[in-house]
Amino acid sequence: MNWEAIKAIYLFEMMRMKRTLLQSVISPVITTSLYFIVFGTAIGSRINEVGGVSYGAFITPGLIMLTLLSQCISNGAIGIYFPKFTGTVYEILSAPVSMVEIVIGYVGAAASKGLIIGLIILATAAFFVDLRIEHPFLMLLFMVLTAITFSMFGFIIGIWADNFEQLNLVPMLVVPPLTFLGGSFYSIDMLPPFWAAVSHLNPVLYLVSGFRWSFYEISDVNPLISLGMIAVFLTIGFCLLQWIFRTGYRLRK
Template sequence: MNWHAVRAIYQFEMARTRRTLLQSIVSPVLSTSLYFVVFGAAIGSRIPEIDGVNYGAFIVPGLIMLSLLTQSISNASFGIYFPKFTGTIYELLSAPVSHLEILLGYVGAAASKSILLGLVILATAALFVPLRIEHPVWMLFYLVLTAVTFSLLGFVIGIWADGFEKLQLIPLLVVTPLTFLGGSFYSIHMLPPVWQTLSLFNPVVYLVSGFRWSFYGAGDVSIGLSLAMTLAFAVAFVAIAAWILRTGYKLKA
């Protein structure tokens, strides 16, 4: 394993984050804070507790997950797409760097940015609503696992995309709607039985439910099923990314 190559890619991507701190960290935190103000304070005061949790606190895991998914995909997809756009990707592919090392560098940097953002949003949420974390170790584990999983998806999207418009296609038209419909702002048990069943086909439900369980010890589905689904997503995205790098799909053409 060429750790020097992994570190070089990782540090380059992290340096780009420091140069765009306003866009990478400050803007998502401010946007999420507006959700806390509107939903937590204005609307939350009119909604009864859900599973014994104040509504403002109830939506915190969902809001963190919303930012985590979108930022993980955005960071990783842009990170690998920009070298394609400028043509510098060929220098990387011709260097004595393995596919695994490329993947570790880009995905590790994207996941690190998203984890940092998630922790900042968590600290910001504590200023607005009373929070408790019953399983802090599981919360951190789930935060890291989700960030890595969707950074892998973003890496795949960045290679697949052949224009800046396509970078936003899946996050805006697929991931964000699924997140809003995945129990970020409500419990699926509040829905009619038919919609509860349909919600179980939404993969984001398992992510939000598992993350919320780490806070309050309760979720819409069991923690075992949530963890299994998240691991399944991670394995699937690793396999796709490995196949792309091995075959040179949209990289060597």
């Protein structure tokens, strides 16, 4: 394993976060704080409790997951797209660096950025709601696995994208609706039976539900099923990356 190559890629990508601090960190924290103010205060004043916890506390895991998914996918996609855009990706591909080492460097950096922002938002939430975390280890496990998995999917999107419109398609137009409809702001028990059944087709439901269970031991699906779904997503992402590097899909022209 070429650890120096992994370190070089990782540190280069992490420096991007430092250079774009306003966009990378401050912007998502302010946006999430506004969610707490609008949803937690305005709607929370009309909904006393959900599953035995205050509405503001109930939506906290969903807001963290929304930010984590968006940031990991965006960072993973941008990390590999710009080398493609500038042509420096060919230098990486011709270097004595394996596919695994390239993925660890880029995906590791994207996941680290997402985790940093997720933890900042978790700390910020404590100023707005009374938080309790029943299973801190499980909470961190969910965050780490989700960050790695969706940074990997972001990396795949960055390879697939041919322009900035395609690059922003999934994090801007796909992830937010799936997260909003995945039980982030409500329990699917509140839905009619048909729509509750349809909600189980939304993969984000399993992420939000399992993550919420680590906080309050309340969930819409079994947390073991949630972990299993993350493992499935992780396996799919890795298999897709293997195929991309083996075939050179959109990497070699």
